Amino acid sequence: MDFWFSELHTPSVKLSVQVDRQLYSEENEYIRLDIFESPEFGRFLTVDGYIITTERDEFIYHEMITHIPMAVHPDPKRVLVFGAGDGGVVRELLKYPNLQRIDMVEVNEGVVEACMKYLPFCASGLEDPRVTIYSENPLRFIRHIENEYDVIIVDSAGFYGPGESLLSREFYGSCCRALKEDGIMVNQHQSPFYDEDRLETQKAHKRILENFPISRVYQAHIPSYPSGYWLFGFASKLYHPVKDLHSRRWRSLGIETRYYTTNLHRGCFALPAYVERMLEDVENIPD
Amino acid sequence: MYNQKLLLNQQRAPIYEALEEFRRNRVVPFDVPGHKRGRGNPELVRLLGQQCVELDVNSMKPLDNLCHPVSVIKEAEELAAEAFGAAYAFLMVGGTTSSVQTMVLTACKRGEKIILPRNVHRSVINALVVNGATPIYVNPDVDRTLGIALGMKLSQVERAIEENPDAVAILVNNPTYYGICSNLKRIVELAHANNMLVLVDEAHGTHFYFGEDMPISAMAAGADMASVSMHKSGGSLTQSSFLLIGPKVSQGYVRQVINLTQTTSASYLLLASLDISRRNLALRGKEAFSEVKRIAQYARTEINKIDGYYAYGEELINGDSIYDFDTTKLTVYTLDIGLAGIEVYDLLRDEYDIQVELGDIGNILAYISIGDRMRETERLVSALHDIKRRYKRDKSGLLDREYISPQVVMTPQEAFYAAKEEMIPLEQTEGRICTEFVMCYPPGIPILAPGERITGEIIQYILYAKEKGCQITGTEDERVERLNVIKERL
Numbered sequence: 184m185d186f187w188f189s190e191l192h193t194p195s196v197k198l199s200v201q202v203d204r205q206l207y208s209e210e211n212e213y214i215r216l217d218i219f220e221s222p223e224f225g226r227f228l229t230v231d232g233y234i235i236t237t238e239r240d241e242f243i244y245h246e247m248i249t250h251i252p253m254a255v256h257p258d259p260k261r262v263l264v265f266g267a268g269d270g271g272v273v274r275e276l277l278k279y280p281n282l283q284r285i286d287m288v289e290v291n292e293g294v295v296e297a298c299m300k301y302l303p304f305c306a307s308g309l310e311d312p313r314v315t316i317y318s319e320n321p322l323r324f325i326r327h328i329e330n331e332y333d334v335i336i337v338d339s340a341g342f343y344g345p346g347e348s349l350l351s352r353e354f355y356g357s358c359c360r361a362l363k364e365d366g367i368m369v370n371q372h373q374s375p376f377y378d379e380d381r382l383e384t385q386k387a388h389k390r391i392l393e394n395f396p397i398s399r400v401y402q403a404h405i406p407s408y409p410s411g412y413w414l415f416g417f418a419s420k421l422y423h424p425v426k427d428l429h430s431r432r433w434r435s436l437g438i439e440t441r442y443y444t445t446n447l448h449r450g451c452f453a454l455p456a457y458v459e460r461m462l463e464d465v466e467n468i469p470d
Numbered sequence: 471m472y473n474q475k476l477l478l479n480q481q482r483a484p485i486y487e488a489l490e491e492f493r494r495n496r497v498v499p500f501d502v503p504g505h506k507r508g509r510g511n512p513e514l515v516r517l518l519g520q521q522c523v524e525l526d527v528n529s530m531k532p533l534d535n536l537c538h539p540v541s542v543i544k545e546a547e548e549l550a551a552e553a554f555g556a557a558y559a560f561l562m563v564g565g566t567t568s569s570v571q572t573m574v575l576t577a578c579k580r581g582e583k584i585i586l587p588r589n590v591h592r593s594v595i596n597a598l599v600v601n602g603a604t605p606i607y608v609n610p611d612v613d614r615t616l617g618i619a620l621g622m623k624l625s626q627v628e629r630a631i632e633e634n635p636d637a638v639a640i641l642v643n644n645p646t647y648y649g650i651c652s653n654l655k656r657i658v659e660l661a662h663a664n665n666m667l668v669l670v671d672e673a674h675g676t677h678f679y680f681g682e683d684m685p686i687s688a689m690a691a692g693a694d695m696a697s698v699s700m701h702k703s704g705g706s707l708t709q710s711s712f713l714l715i716g717p718k719v720s721q722g723y724v725r726q727v728i729n730l731t732q733t734t735s736a737s738y739l740l741l742a743s744l745d746i747s748r749r750n751l752a753l754r755g756k757e758a759f760s761e762v763k764r765i766a767q768y769a770r771t772e773i774n775k776i777d778g779y780y781a782y783g784e785e786l787i788n789g790d791s792i793y794d795f796d797t798t799k800l801t802v803y804t805l806d807i808g809l810a811g812i813e814v815y816d817l818l819r820d821e822y823d824i825q826v827e828l829g830d831i832g833n834i835l836a837y838i839s840i841g842d843r844m845r846e847t848e849r850l851v852s853a854l855h856d857i858k859r860r861y862k863r864d865k866s867g868l869l870d871r872e873y874i875s876p877q878v879v880m881t882p883q884e885a886f887y888a889a890k891e892e893m894i895p896l897e898q899t900e901g902r903i904c905t906e907f908v909m910c911y912p913p914g915i916p917i918l919a920p921g922e923r924i925t926g927e928i929i930q931y932i933l934y935a936k937e938k939g940c941q942i943t944g945t946e947d948e949r950v951e952r953l954n955v956i957k958e959r960l
Binding site: 213320321322323325326327347348351352353354356357360 | 772775821822823844845846848849851852853855856859860
């Protein structure tokens, strides 16, 4: 059988993945959700036709969006996660024994249920007693919260009609307020490679700069995402992402990873010249 | 109601159907428009799409003619009349401005009087410049806290009628831009008892005809003519509108008045959009507007949880100058956070990528309609929250009045065509009679209309509005630093 899933990365570039079978499909007021089984990427989740999580490469995304802030913050106890319905971020967070509470805001209950059933390699931790899942609009959830979280992880990959409200200035403003005075926020920053995506990267970076004194960008290689090259944003009120990294402390936790290492942590903030320039372009715009 | 002949099938959309058929027939065009289904203008096709430019066609037998409808346009008008409960409905392509002007030009002529609230849209007074009728203004009540003009009090209307028994018509806003309704039913009774026509500007009231628990619509209240901005809450394309009439008004005469100024090349994109939107509202309007109300109510509740903003609603109703309130209007009073409405309006766009309908001295108005969803509503609420956090300041020094009662010295037409002294610096015009309009846009309600005296208070208001960033329009001087005034000092 010649059964392929295709995703347009630009109007003229397409990634196709051969599929064995479709495991699940759902359409609700917010999104269309599909889960497929494929020979190369294993099981994968798509939202509105975009690949969000694949069994084969999800570890890269989830480790990089989670361990970078967790290794910098000296004592993270309360973490807030947006999106992340596949459970990958929560799985990584649960590796920290001192973590007391994870609040997860996922507007789509359907995503959580489907992932628990079909992507157990990701979603296994969602029923842990430390985790509370709020099925609520993210902006509504956060706008009245003040000084509560140590770390906020914005795992928005295309979830809310291309993550729009999670790219807005009001959202980052609210996050900044919800963090404690030494809090850290991490979000995904799109790929800098294709023109359309690059604008999103720049916009996210600008919006974060307006709200946080420290805002740095880091990179990872994610084969199933457009261009295979992905950026994340590290925003913080106090800690520097590299100077304040506590390598020895992190290694002493004995956390097992496949992509993240403290050496990679130092290296991933070193960006290609074209990405640096593109970020400087928005940094230099007078407010 | 008036159409008692037979129930029409509201599932039909005759203009749309005729266009579909026309497309299937692949007629070879040797007529205008000259782009010939887009072939002559490929850049335009790239912008608008093939389907759109193919529908941009000229009047012809199978598609009828808006200047004298006999087939599909007539059917569409009859369907619209039935849907709105009117004796007849005209499809309009010159915006609701053209509908309002047709009402005024139909109802009165040179030397005749028309009673109207002063907080009308500029299109009303424009029509008076054209036809020379005399406005008898009823000064609207003003809410002291919010600074906005309200509806007309019944007692004021009664007095205006007593003092001007020779007036031929009364014009009413239903509702105002801010959602405020006068007691339309009683005004209609009063007017009809005194042989006056009732003209209703319903630019902001399309949904009254379809939603549940809405203020009364003009046709239901027995008014004689109503201008309905289908493109605002009704969902049709910008510039399309309906003009509705009751049984006392001559359909043929209204058509003649329309044709005085209407284009003879009406756009079928606009006509088809009216046809389809009427069908949509007739079939699904009730549910759609109940959702609009729900979203607006949710936003109001959430915004009122943020200390410093006031999103007002039905609690304003006072039985007279606020006889009813349109709860789909989301207006937020901002002065308590130390920012003028126009400043919040600018911040929302420049910093938060959110465009709201209007910002004036003390308020912003977010237009909630059939295209809205909760997720954008959450963004608006959160952005207001963030604006308060970042930009709140002391409120002293802020003006709080939107409305200044005018001193009318002569009719708009006399003033507009009078001998002028041109381009006088604004600051030196105190006491003179203005010959042109000055208004903030939106809302487009004149601060000064031709024939009104310029006072120190008005000059201060204009300078303040300019400083705060309001878009001031209407004057010959595009920078609004100078005004034209009447030569004699009256």
